[in-house]
Amino acid sequence: MDKRLERILPRVQKPARYTGGEYNAVMKNRDEVEVRYAFCFPDTYEIGMSNLGMRILYGIMNEMEGVWCERVFAPWGDMEEEMRKSGMPLYALESGDPIRDFDMVGFSVGYEMAFPAMLNMLDLAGIPLRTEERTALSPIVYAGGSAMYNCEPIAEFIDFASIGEGEDSTVEVIELYRRAKREGWDKPRFLREVAQIPGIYVPSLYDVSYNDDGTVAAITAKDGAPAKVTKRIVQDMNKAYYPAKTIVPTTEIVQDRVSLELFRGCIRGCRFCQAGYIYRPVRNRDPELCAEYARQACADSGYQEMTLSSLSSSDYPGLLPLCDELEPFCEGRHINMNLPSLRADNFSMGLMQRLAKGRKTGLTFAPEAGTQRLRDVINKNVTEEALMQSCATAFAGGYNAVKLYFMLGLPTETDEDVLGIAEVANHVVHCWRENAANHNRGLRVTVSTSWFVPKPHTAFQWEAQIPKEEYERRVELLRGAMKAKAVTYNWHAPDTSFMEAVLSRGDRRLGKVLYRAWELGSKLDAWEDYFSLERWMQAFADCGIDPHFYANRERSRDEVLPWSVIDCGVREDYLWNERQRAYEETTTPDCRSACGACGASRLIGRKCDG
Amino acid sequence: MAKLRMKFIKEEQAAWISHLDLMRTFQRCFLRAGLTVKHSQGFHPHPLMSILLPLSVGQSSVCELLDFETVEDVDTEALIRSMNEGMPVGIRVLECYDVTRPVRELKVLHARVEFEYDGGVPADAQEKLRELFSRESIIIQKRTKRKAMADVDIRPMLEEVLFAEEEDKLILTVRVQAQDPGLNPALLATAVEKELPELKPDFVRVRRLALLDGAGAEFR
Numbered sequence: 001m002d003k004r005l006e007r008i009l010p011r012v013q014k015p016a017r018y019t020g021g022e023y024n025a026v027m028k029n030r031d032e033v034e035v036r037y038a039f040c041f042p043d044t045y046e047i048g049m050s051n052l053g054m055r056i057l058y059g060i061m062n063e064m065e066g067v068w069c070e071r072v073f074a075p076w077g078d079m080e081e082e083m084r085k086s087g088m089p090l091y092a093l094e095s096g097d098p099i100r101d102f103d104m105v106g107f108s109v110g111y112e113m114a115f116p117a118m119l120n121m122l123d124l125a126g127i128p129l130r131t132e133e134r135t136a137l138s139p140i141v142y143a144g145g146s147a148m149y150n151c152e153p154i155a156e157f158i159d160f161a162s163i164g165e166g167e168d169s170t171v172e173v174i175e176l177y178r179r180a181k182r183e184g185w186d187k188p189r190f191l192r193e194v195a196q197i198p199g200i201y202v203p204s205l206y207d208v209s210y211n212d213d214g215t216v217a218a219i220t221a222k223d224g225a226p227a228k229v230t231k232r233i234v235q236d237m238n239k240a241y242y243p244a245k246t247i248v249p250t251t252e253i254v255q256d257r258v259s260l261e262l263f264r265g266c267i268r269g270c271r272f273c274q275a276g277y278i279y280r281p282v283r284n285r286d287p288e289l290c291a292e293y294a295r296q297a298c299a300d301s302g303y304q305e306m307t308l309s310s311l312s313s314s315d316y317p318g319l320l321p322l323c324d325e326l327e328p329f330c331e332g333r334h335i336n337m338n339l340p341s342l343r344a345d346n347f348s349m350g351l352m353q354r355l356a357k358g359r360k361t362g363l364t365f366a367p368e369a370g371t372q373r374l375r376d377v378i379n380k381n382v383t384e385e386a387l388m389q390s391c392a393t394a395f396a397g398g399y400n401a402v403k404l405y406f407m408l409g410l411p412t413e414t415d416e417d418v419l420g421i422a423e424v425a426n427h428v429v430h431c432w433r434e435n436a437a438n439h440n441r442g443l444r445v446t447v448s449t450s451w452f453v454p455k456p457h458t459a460f461q462w463e464a465q466i467p468k469e470e471y472e473r474r475v476e477l478l479r480g481a482m483k484a485k486a487v488t489y490n491w492h493a494p495d496t497s498f499m500e501a502v503l504s505r506g507d508r509r510l511g512k513v514l515y516r517a518w519e520l521g522s523k524l525d526a527w528e529d530y531f532s533l534e535r536w537m538q539a540f541a542d543c544g545i546d547p548h549f550y551a552n553r554e555r556s557r558d559e560v561l562p563w564s565v566i567d568c569g570v571r572e573d574y575l576w577n578e579r580q581r582a583y584e585e586t587t588t589p590d591c592r593s594a595c596g597a598c599g600a601s602r603l604i605g606r607k608c609d610g
Numbered sequence: 611m612a613k614l615r616m617k618f619i620k621e622e623q624a625a626w627i628s629h630l631d632l633m634r635t636f637q638r639c640f641l642r643a644g645l646t647v648k649h650s651q652g653f654h655p656h657p658l659m660s661i662l663l664p665l666s667v668g669q670s671s672v673c674e675l676l677d678f679e680t681v682e683d684v685d686t687e688a689l690i691r692s693m694n695e696g697m698p699v700g701i702r703v704l705e706c707y708d709v710t711r712p713v714r715e716l717k718v719l720h721a722r723v724e725f726e727y728d729g730g731v732p733a734d735a736q737e738k739l740r741e742l743f744s745r746e747s748i749i750i751q752k753r754t755k756r757k758a759m760a761d762v763d764i765r766p767m768l769e770e771v772l773f774a775e776e777e778d779k780l781i782l783t784v785r786v787q788a789q790d791p792g793l794n795p796a797l798l799a800t801a802v803e804k805e806l807p808e809l810k811p812d813f814v815r816v817r818r819l820a821l822l823d824g825a826g827a828e829f830r
Contacts, residue, residue: 001622007813009626010668016631021623021699023639250627250635250698302638302696333641334649 002096008082016251017045018079020093023248024300026062026069027094034066035178038092038099038125038139040107042117043526045073050255052309053145054108055243057166067174070094074117074524080124090125100126100139104177106170107143107158112503113496113531114147115154115514116522122157129515131159131204137180137187144170148201149231149278150456150563153503153510155203159187160194162201163566164231164278165264167241169199195225199232206565208508214549216507216560230567231278233603237264237285244296248303257305258297262290262319266311267591267610268343269598270368271379271459271582272410275311277575278457278568280600281608282591287318291325298335305336313339314346315592323354345386352397362401362444363394369410370420377412377582379459381590384424388431395435401444402428408474408491409452409466411582418474421447422481429484448490449478451497455504457568459578462555465501468494495533499525501551507562510550513543569600611648612680615830616693617705621670621817624700629664635698636676643692648679662713663821666794670700671818675829677709707830716788716829718769718822721795723782725802725811731780735809736773739780742805743771743798750800764801767793780811788821 001019009015039058041048048054048071061069070092075083083090089098099105105127107118119129127141128134134141143151144162151161162169173194180190195202205225209217221227234240242261249256265282266275294306310316323337330337337354344365367382369375375382391402406421425447432443451471454463475491482489503510514522516539524530540547555561557576564572574596581588588596591610595601601608620627627635637657640647649655659678665671686706693703727735742748745765752762767787774781786793799814821829 006815015626015667016623016628019623019626023696023698025699248638250624251631252634300642302641304641334655 004086004088008086011082012079014251022250024245025094025247028068033068035174036102037061037067037069038072038102038105039069040072040105040121042074042107042109042114042121044076046253048073049249049253052259052261055246056241057170059243060167060241072099074121090121103138105139105141109143109145109147111526112147112500113526116518116525119518120523130156135187137190146278149566149568152508152562153506153514155508156511159191160200160202163199163229165233167234169197169232172197192223201229216562219565228567229565231569235604237283238289242293244293245300248301257307258301258303259307259309260290260294262308262310262313262316267315268312269379269588269590271578274455274458277570280569281604282610284609287322290322294326295329304334308339312343314343320350344382344390347390349393352393362403363399364403366405367424368407369417370424371417373585374410374413374417376585376587378410379587381587388427391428391431392435395432396437398437400441403446406449407452408449409471411460411463415477418478419481421478425487426484429486443486445487447487450492451494453497453501453504456563459575459582464554465551467552468498496531498551499536502547506550509545513539513545516542569603571599574598612684613709614678614706615709616676616703618674619672619702620665620674622700624698625668625670628667639693639696642696643689645689646681648681663788669816673818673820715823716821717824719786719788720820720822721784722817722819723784723795723798724815725780726813727778728812730778731775732809735780738806738809743768748801750797750804764793764797
């Protein structure tokens, strides 16, 4: 072990997250490796190791001959301070080698607020932050993950972005890099060539011009880069890699369990939900294959907990048969199964009986809006009746806690909609009184509201975020209406949501703000412990940029959106039409009931599995 | 059904695994190896296993002991083999056998304590430390379970200290009381820091070498 590291570790919290050496971590012989790949996650070990996408790509890359993919996470503040003090650069967990000597540095970024952590990791590694400062072929720095559907705010820092699911494109990019290294290409040539791989976006090959009012005038591709970059997807989930043999951390992580992916995409089409649009089309994995993977993963890891994970797991057609097939196996090994994303309209007695038998604690539903009118606007096709039916089932079955998630500030929201949230909570309390199997244990209803953030590639991508004062007024209004003793009301602090709204629909000019914020001390800004709105406002002021231009401005239909080069499969006029329907309070049926012809199925050349 | 004891090494990266995480790691490793550890009765059953004298985070050991109960009879040789295939780097199971001796017969901990001096070991260090550890009492401040600080005399728990020097290290080979109460060998450095601040080492490394009974034989 590195001597500096050995001396640092006694002084930091949770040192095991900085040592590597876990079961199934991949070790290779440096001399037999041609491409060293640092797979970076701009958040802590506990968060990064909980990411299934990272485990998939780690497995795929390490199956490549001559390629060694190692993991790198953001150190917590105490560790960062110790590393800087002792002059220890950011290293990869497997080999302990500094990543500045690696060939490729790939970031997985699922959240805009992780951008500062990315910059900080590059700095801690001793790698120049801006793409123009990195003139050599190595290290190449790029990023993938769902935040790359608008990577403009970090365009000046990354050499390129990988759009969509990375199973195939990652291999193609690494093979191209290997060729570039063998043939001695310079970096500009590599970037021109990598731009030809479908799903790869090289920001430096696109010129952006602006109108006088600050909006984007045009984005022009050059050097043969494609006018549109279409996301990549896995065509067939039955052939997609599943990491049944994967790293088992020796210290507790956030998702410390087997994560079984049932399907990709979501049939629902909630108009605010970026994941619902960008992961289209819906592609199912056969239940038999899921069951086989579940058995392999539990047997190899020794985990006694398993999550059936997907965007809306209870929509999986084979869910009940899958649960039944796995039951004897799980029973024999004391394995608990759980479903993270329940829909209020299809939580049945049958499903309840199959879940977490011993521990009936709480259930979570997300009605998102307080009235039927507003739920129709956002196309959350859940009726209050269905929610009450689900709650009745749960209460009768012994559950005594319900969490309800809502958003404030959705388009067209009125005070009546806000107060409707309190009414829903009251109805849940009433439902418990009438249906509870055991009244002695009491009821807990937790209502949480967040501040709606309009996201790119959704029907609401043209919307303004409501002003902060208005959000706070609505929180107060709702607080005053929450009377029932059994109900606890939590609301999100607004500052992070405001910055999310700025960054998620930002353009390239935000690069300098990001850089300035990092200079002022931004790093793990996804954490309340480190986030500071004042620091960001300082950065905006220093750069002469108005954040409200990005967060609180409604866009017109003909505005060139900064992310318009990126094609997520869903047509822009489909999104616009969905927005029109929202204002008409007209719902759109889910993909299973009727295909809405969003355009995503052209990516698989057949009807999707919706 | 059997009550078994497992002897294992915990070193390198694994030295940084906390006690709770180590229990989890073993639990999963047993399942990987296909072994069912007996569980307690009750609403939240937990596996019946315990580690004797949990090791401080950062210290290494070649003599850790884990007691556990199984539902079925066990082929211990095969179990050791499959356990070692599924362990994180730095943990290796050495032996597995039926429990015959009660834990209370474990009396003495044999350990190696390295004091690192970046500027070289001070010339008079050995002599002064020898004098310190032969005093009649050595009072240090120790955090109690209630998080308060308390004075503790470590001298009665200290049976033997042997010295050796190696490059920039002063090596103490110690025998200390193992339990009721036990002495963490790292506290020797605390004593030095308090009584001889000028000899405070730049880094302290602790490695457990053996667990002994009252007669000085290996406790098994």
